[in-house]
Structure formats: C-alpha cells, structure tokens
Amino acid sequence: MAPIVRPDIHTPFHIDFGWFEQNGRDLREEMYDALCEECRALYPSPAEKRLVDRVDPETAQVMRVDALWECLADHCGQKPGFITPATPLTTAIFRALLANENRPLTPEQLHRRIGKSNPNSILRVLMGAQIENGIVPAEGDGKQV
Numbered sequence: 557m558a559p560i561v562r563p564d565i566h567t568p569f570h571i572d573f574g575w576f577e578q579n580g581r582d583l584r585e586e587m588y589d590a591l592c593e594e595c596r597a598l599y600p601s602p603a604e605k606r607l608v609d610r611v612d613p614e615t616a617q618v619m620r621v622d623a624l625w626e627c628l629a630d631h632c633g634q635k636p637g638f639i640t641p642a643t644p645l646t647t648a649i650f651r652a653l654l655a656n657e658n659r660p661l662t663p664e665q666l667h668r669r670i671g672k673s674n675p676n677s678i679l680r681v682l683m684g685a686q687i688e689n690g691i692v693p694a695e696g697d698g699k700q701v
C-alpha cells in the first residue's frame with residue numbers, strides 16, 4: 557500500500573461516484589434534489605437521462621455530459637439560492653462540487669465558494685469518521701482503476 561498523505565486545507569476533494577453505488581444511494585437523485593425549480597420543470601423525473609454536448613470552458617473540448625451536470629454547473633449553481641447561509645455545511649460542500657462539475661476543490665476553495673465556516677472546519681467535516689456524500693480526497697485518483 558502506498559503511504560497515506562494526511563490531507564490538509566490544500567488537498568483537493570471530489571465526489572467518488574463509486575461510493576454512491578456501494579452505499580445504495582443514487583447520485584442522480586441527489587443532483588436532481590439540488591436543481592432549481594426552473595430546471596426541475598425541464599426534467600420531470602430524475603430517472604430520465606439526457607445527454608447534451610457541453611464545451612469545457614477551460615479546454616474548449618466538446619464533451620457529452622449528463623444534462624443534470626450542465627444544469628447544475630451553468631444554471632442552478634450560479635443562482636444565489638443554490639448555497640445560502642442556511643444550507644447545512646455538508647450539503648453546501650456537496651453542492652459546491654456539483655456546481656464545479658466535480659472538478660476537485662480544496663477546503664480553502666470550498667470555503668471561498670460557500671462563503672461560510674472556515675477551511676479547517678471544512679477539512680474536519682471532510683475527514684470525519686463518516687464519509688459524507690462520497691466526498692474523498694482526489695489525490696492519487698486514476699492510478700488504481
């Protein structure tokens with residue numbers, strides 16, 4: 557086993573999709589829950605899967621993605637009500653990653669995005685005994701497929 561590097565506030569975290577499968581939870585349903593009313597009207601059911609072309613703003617590559625990701629990244633996630641001071645911290649962290657298309661974010665970046673708590677408390681939540689919403693350190697990812 558590779559040595560485990562202790563995560564700090566500069567360690568990127570992301571959502572591990574496999575965790576949802578292993579824990580019998582449906583990621584698409586949770587994404588659906590995060591949609592705003594307008595988008596929910598567009599997608600009457602979380603079971604309905606639609607693929608859309610999306611241009612990556614950083615690489616300009618065209619990718620086929622689940623339409624829910626596009627909604628969350630380009631629409632709902634940009635709205636002020638997506639994450640509010642009343643949003644529980646674990647939910648706010650999860651939503652920030654959804655709006656970022658699950659590109660990894662460090663506790664420091666998460667703190668800036670959600671505008672509450674502080675990087676160290678966010679790190680503590682992420683490193684808690686119970687994995688919340690499948691959020692795990694993104695480092696070393698892709699090496700063990």
Ligand SMILES: [Zn+2]
Pocket residue numbers: 591592593594595596627631632633
């Ligand atoms: Zn929306």
